Amino acid sequence: MFQAQPERWILKGGHALLTRYHRAARLSQDVDIQHDGAIGIKDAVTALRAAARSDLGDYLHFEPARLSTHQNGAAGAKQKFDVYRGAHQVDTLRVDVVAVQRPITAPDLRTITPLIDLGWPADWPQARLYPIVDHLADKVCALYERHRGIPSTRWRDLADILLISRREALDGHACQMALRAEAQRRAQAGTDLHLPGSFEPPGPAWPARYPTAALQVPGLNGCTTWAQAASAAAAFLTPLLAAHPPGHWNPAEAAWHPQPQRHLALTPAHLARLGAITDAVTQRTAAAPAPVGRRPARPRPDVPPPAAGPTMTPGR
Incomplete structure (x- = not known):
């Protein structure tokens, strides 16, 4: 995928954590990926199958097998591949692919490193990883999803969350x-989800x-x-x-x-725009006519207050 369309795929799930933390993360059987730009899940699956046909010179090829779409309203599917070396099937690979999900930040780039040191190939590609804040959000929501009223049983997601808390400096x-x-995305898809106010x-x-x-x-x-x-979860998640x-x-x-107080980071375009605005204000100020002074107040004679008498109130 990252050889055929490196700018279109985002690695998610357990393999994204393995790529980030290498041998510190748990192994994962399925590959979770997202197509960045597909109109719908059909386009994403078509692109996935096209990438699977790429010949990398490793004597392996992937034959698409069973395809099942998600039933929870999400734009996702599970694609199974039969893995062959020559004419012999050697394994099965399951890929969970989604589309039409937009992370709030840009994907992170990491070079793929195999768990077993190999001398070949030497040109492992870079993978685009799901942003860590979105990855964390995905796992927190998974903790509190209910299906048919049954609480989540994704025990491993809490372990992944705590691993992230041990490895990442995060902006709250x-x-x-x-x-x-x-x-919000899950609620709109009809998911039974209620986030508590504390862990x-x-x-x-x-x-x-x-x-x-x-x-x-x-x-x-x-x-x-x-x-x-x-x-640890209370300190991190609450x-x-x-x-x-x-x-x-x-x-x-x-x-x-x-x-700490944030300082606005300005691009050269922003700075040029601010400079143009400042110059325009300066020119307008220089060209403006001098303000007309106020006419001095006419002097008033000092009039003593009326004297107080038996029928008059004291002057103010």
Whole structure:
């Protein structure tokens, strides 16, 4: 994909975390991708199949197999590929592809690095990764989705969230914008989602089921028990779920800090425009006629106040 149309694809899900954090993230069976620019899911699937036909000289080819579309109103589909080496099928690959989703920030660029060191090929491409604030928002919303009234069982998503909190310096305002946008998108698609005002277990089974999922994340230190995870999640997520932006997240301290005052970054075009406006104001001021002075007030004689008498009130 990133050889055929590098500017059109965005890597999401577990493989995006593997690309960011390499061996610290958990393994993922499915590949989650987004086509950036497709009008609909049919166009995205067509582009995916075209990319799968690219010959990279690795003796592998991918045959499209079963295709299933998402049933929750989202523009997405699952495409299965049978992987062949020559005439022999060696594996099966499942790709979850979506379209018509717009992250709030630009994708991040990372060079793909295999988990096993290989001498060939030497020209691994760069991948566009789903922005980390949008990735975080996606996982937080997944925690609190309900399907037919049943709480979420995505235990691994909480482990991924805590791994992100250990690795990333984050802007609270951007995180909140992404979280609210993702929650609104899911609500418009008919998803049963209610974000709480502070972190809480999505369901009663979480304290017992989370530790097993946490063991699948090699880089998640100090959050393998539910007590540890709940404490870390409360410190990280509760301020994000509040009404106002929490500031700036420091991963080394595992704490939010007040955001320093932002300074507007001006591009050369902005500066040129401001200079033109300043020059125009200066020219208009120089060409304007001098203001006419006010006519001096006419002097008034001093009149003493009327004397006070028996039938008169004292003068004011």
